[in-house]
Amino acid sequence: MKESLLASAFYDGDSRLAVLKFYDQEAGRFWHWKDNTGHRPYCYTRLERSELTEIAKRKDVVEILDEEREDLLNDRKVTLRKIVTTDPLAIGGGNDSIRDRIKAWEADIKYYENFAYDRGLRMGTYYTVSAGKVIPARKDLPERVAVSLAQLLQRNPPEFAPYLKEWAELLGEPLSEFKRVALDIEVANEAGRLPDPENPKQPVIAVSFFNEAERTVYLLRSGKDTEGLKGAPFAAEVFEDERSLLRAVMWKIMEYPVVVTFNGDDFDLRYLKHRAEEIGIPEAENPIQLERVASTLKHGVHIDLYQFFRNRSIQVYAFSNKYSDHTLNGISESLLNKSKVEFEGEIGDLPLAKLGEYCLNDSQLTFELTSTGGGLVMKLLLVISRIGKMPINDVSRLGVSNWIRSMLFFEHRRLGALIPRQDELSEKGGASSQAVIKGKKYKGGLVIEPKPGIYFDVSVLDFASLYPSLIKVYNLSYETVNCPHEECRTNVVPDTSSWVCRKRKGITSLVTGSLRDLRVSHYKPLTKDQSISKEERELYNVVTQGLKVFLNATYGAMGFETFAFYCLPVAEATAALGRYAITKTIQKSTELGIEVLYGDTDSLFLKNPSRDQITTISKWADGELGVELDLDKVYRYVAFSSRKKNYFGVLPDGTVDIRGLTGKKSQTPEFLKRTFYQALEILSRVKTTEDFERARANIRELLTKMIGDLKGKKVAVEDLAFNVMMGKTTEKYNGTTPQHVRAAKLLEDKGREIKAGEIIQYVKTRSPPYVRPVELARVDDVDADKYIEYAHSMFDQMLDALDFSFDEMLGATTLDLFWSG
Known part of the structure; x- marks a missing residue:
């Protein structure tokens, strides 16, 4: 096999082997490679051989070996029993599995993941196959990039060098363009009955395929006239029977190595699979393969964008919260400025031309979500696949904690280290701080009470990747926080009873710290470096965004109870050091004569600081705390509510920047939202204190009218x-x-x-x-009082900063209505 990209992997239950999927961009297809190395499923136990007599007698156990591993939790080498089996279900997931019989380690990892970790396979990178062996196709870094990396290595402790080099080589590999098509299906509706993909009784009446070169719709005639299809802006193929339509769909799917859907896991592909079985299409003709929660392709890869865009980290860090509605329509309106085709009545009653238009539009929106922004989504999937050591299709479906889990599992195997069990990590203790927020297990990030009112010329300083920086600088990892060394107990984390190891670097600190430094000090500068090619700059821009998603989610994953490496003292220590960094920076700002108006977890709002003051505080933070402070934005003015995290600011160009205000939520009724934005428009024109006073009066008048219209039933x-x-x-x-x-x-x-x-x-x-x-x-x-109550909570946040209350206007409006009545 010539040089191809390792995109995915799976376990073939028939041959009981791991299978790798390599994408050949030139041929536009996947090559499958079956394991020929003799690798088998296994797990570990600390039990002695004498305690494993019954396990050894099992027919599915091949052998039990002694194997030495690094026990990072206890900082020692341990000899374990390695139980090797014929089938992954013998380890876990089957009847009477080994992990249900004994206390086992590494017994809950999917077999194809296990295989990839053991073989050091890096998903999303290039390989060749020669004489049956999988061989990495290493790429040299461009000269300018190599110089930047060398400078970064000089600034870091030697322990970080291997990680920085490995990550830089991995993330510097060129990205691949995937030949792909988007698919959407429509199913005939039955009154009072929803289409059930597990029991598909209604026929498939339309299937569309869309990419840059294809606009095709397969339609079931169902006795309808085909005249309207003449001149249609798509290629229509009309079938007299559903069996012929579905067989054509299966053949079309096999033409493409990558199929993209929106909710195809739960509906489109699942329905097609079961419906084909229902009407007797042979399994050999069906390229769709179903798993417990995913729908996959035997010959290629299926990407379901529904799960990807639902990912909170993708929404916030990759797309800056540009969308909040997770439907195809909502995301498309926000990112593409396009929407679904509207129609009235039932889908099955539409004329063929209208049905085709509706179906094709959905697949077009789906495809364009992967092509907009220079194909950002597909490129992000590939970059995250590389960082997480995870198949690209798994990246699209699974959350960030799973990405980080996979990355750390890979690192443990690379180091020959035993992956700890959750019950071992819980033995490290609980939190010593008192949670401020109900339901939380420890004290979280510091939010400084805002000073209510309006302030002009406000600068916002942002701690660049605060938590990843702290994880690196303070050596935070599950094995270094509350380590077993007595001499380290004096290295206490502020505001906690935990301590941090001085004798060794933690695996999370090394991995997260190296990624953080590469993003901030290597890739971000390279995205602006005109001495390298445009293609290279574009690559590093995507890498920067991928790293941003990963890094910003790291701290959140640590505090997530179902995360494989969840360790409460580590999460608590990270939050405590974040509070420490913010507190110390506020103290230093005060010393420099800068008034701090507000602090929000990883940023500070400063009242009219000079450039010299900003430079001084940034240099101090870098030298004293080991974190970088960047000037994030400057507001013409900011109005603070007394509520934490609720404020609005106006940028120099008049753009209103809202944070935490109910009026910007997507579910808010249009009338209230429109009034809210009219109020913001009034505020955006403010340039002086006098302007602000006039704005207060105008907003009072606007909201009084709003209440009157609601009570008077004047709103549609x-x-x-x-x-x-x-x-x-x-x-x-x-x-x-x-x-x-x-x-x-x-x-x-x-x-x-x-x-x-x-x-x-x-x-x-x-x-x-x-x-x-x-x-x-x-x-x-309509219950007007319910809307006024909602408006109360919505505008009270804004009015608090304007120094009057909603209740004042509500009382005045009620009095007006009384006299007018």
Whole structure:
């Protein structure tokens, strides 16, 4: 096999072997390589051989070996028993599995992951196969990039050098362009019945395929006229029977190595698979393979964008919260400025041309989400695959804690270290600090109370990758916090009873610290370096974004109880050092004569500091704390509420920057949202204290009118709709029924089909069930008091900074209505 990219892997249950999927960009296809090394499933135990007599007798146990591993938790080498089996299900997941019989280590890792870790295989990078052997295709760094890396190595302790070199080589490999197509299906509807992918009784009536070169829709005729398809902006193929349509779909899927869907795991591919079985299409003709939660392709890779865009870290760090609605329509409107095709009635009643247009538009939106921004999504998937040592299709489905888990599992295997069990990590103790937020297990990040009011010329200083920096500088890792060395107990973390090891560097500190330094001091400068090619700059820009997603999620994963390396003292120590860094920086700012107006976990708002003061405080933070302070933004003015994290600021160009204010939430009714933004528009024009006073009066007048219009029933029902997404179908909601689900059930009673991911528009009403879907509501049904109550919570945050309350206006409006009545 010539040089190809290792994109995925899986376990072949028939041959009981790991299989690697290599993508050949030139041929536009995947090559499959089956393991020929004799690798077998295994797990470890600390039990002696004499205690494993019954295990050794099992038919699925091949052998039990003694093997030495590094026990990082206890800083020693240990000899363990390695139980080798014929099948991964013997280890775990099957009936009477070994991990259910004895206390085992590393028994909950998927077999293909195990194989990749043991063989040191780096997903997302290039290999060749020669004489049956998989050989890395190493790439040399460009000269300018190599110089930048050498400078970074000089600035770091020697322990970090191997990691920095390895990461730089890994992330510097060129990205691959994947031949791909987006797919969407439509299913005939049946009154009062939703299409069930596990029991697919309704026929597939349309399947669309879209990419730059293809706009194809397969349609089931169903007795409809085909005249309207003449001149259609897509290639239509009409089938007289569903079996022929589905066989053509299967062949089309096999033409593409990568198929992209939006919710294809749960619906599109799952429905196609089961529907093909239902009508008798042979398994050999069906390229779709189903797993417990995923739908995959035998010949290639399936990317489901629904799970990817739902990932909170992708939403926040890769796309800067540009979208908040996780539906295809919501994401497309925010990122592409495009939306789904609107229609009235039932999908199955649409003329063929309209049905084709509707179906194709969905696959077009799906494809363009992967091609917008220079193909950012596909490139991010590949970069994160490299960092996380994880197949690209798994990256698209799994959350950040799984990415970090995979990365650390790989590092443990590379070091010959035993991966600890969760119960071992819990033995390191709990938190010694008192949580401020109910439900949390330890004291979190520091938020300085804002000084309510309006302030002009405010600078915001941001701690660049604060928590990753602290993890590196203070050597935080599960094995270094509360380490076993008596002499380290004096190295106490401020505001906790924990201590940190002085004798060795922790694995999390080394990995996270090296990635953090590469992002901040290597790749970010390279994205602006005109001496390297445009393609290289674009690569490093994507790498920078991928690292941002990874690094900013690291601290959050550490505090996530289901994370494989969850260790409460580590999470607590990280938060405590964050508070320490912020507190010390505030003290230094005060010494320099800078007034700190507000502090928000990893940023400080300073009142009109000079350039020299900013330079001085930044140099101090770098030298004293080992963290970098950057000037993030400068506001013309900022208005603070007394509530933490609630403020708005106006940038020099008049752009209003909102934080924590209810009015910007996507579910907020349009009428209230419009009023909210009218208020912001008034505030955006403020340039002086006098302007601000006039703005206060104008906003008082605006909100008084809003209350009057609500009480006077002058607002259209559509403008009062709350918009909430269905996280699942109605029958899967148990216990208390949320308002949007109650509204959805009313729609189902009228024969409407409601799918997971759909946006439900409803209004609050005066009579049971106290909500009605917009389609079924009248103005007289609306409970004005509920909307005024919502507006109260929404605007009170803003008004607090304007020094008057919502209750004042509510009282004044009620009095006006009384006299006018």
